[in-house]
């Protein structure tokens with residue numbers, strides 16, 4: 001009888017031990033995955049006396065950077081959004097962020113155009129109602145977050161939202177009008 005109880009206790013403790021080990025391993029793996037996923041969220045601040053605010057979230061998964069921008073305070077209609085060369089939004093007109101981010105020395109254009117485009121040429125988006133927040137989604141494998149490759153790395157650059165529309169033709173920046181919101185892509 002004593003032997004049976006001991007055996008049962010032994011089996012129970014071995015099972016409990018096994019369960020514990022498995023749990024620990026699982027949580028460690030999840031933690032590692034989180035640490036390996038570069039991500040950041042930046043704030044977009046009003047410029048050129050606008051009231052355009054928002055956030056832009058960047059996440060890199062399997063070599064693809066996904067941008068999700070949420071923007072408020074824009075008038076109804078189409079507006080341009082780009083990545084500009086500097087993460088400096090200090091000037092009141094947003095021009096401290098420089099021209100379009102163009103590390104591959106291409107002409108300005110529509111994203112993916114055979115004639116060329118800047119790495120910052122995200123394009124236009126539509127605001128359905130000036131009352132609502134508009135979500136802008138964009139993803140590409142031509143960017144990275146902190147990989148150090150100067151032709152891909154968006155860290156240190158700046159997101160600019162324009163009052164006007166990018167015509168994809170005018171050089172060097174698509175004649176998209178004033179810069180109404182700015183956020184530095186800085187961790």
Ligand SMILES: [Cu+2]
Nearest residue numbers: 081082160162
């Ligand atoms: Cu721009």
Ligand SMILES: [Zn+2]
Nearest residue numbers: 100108118121
């Ligand atoms: Zn451009």
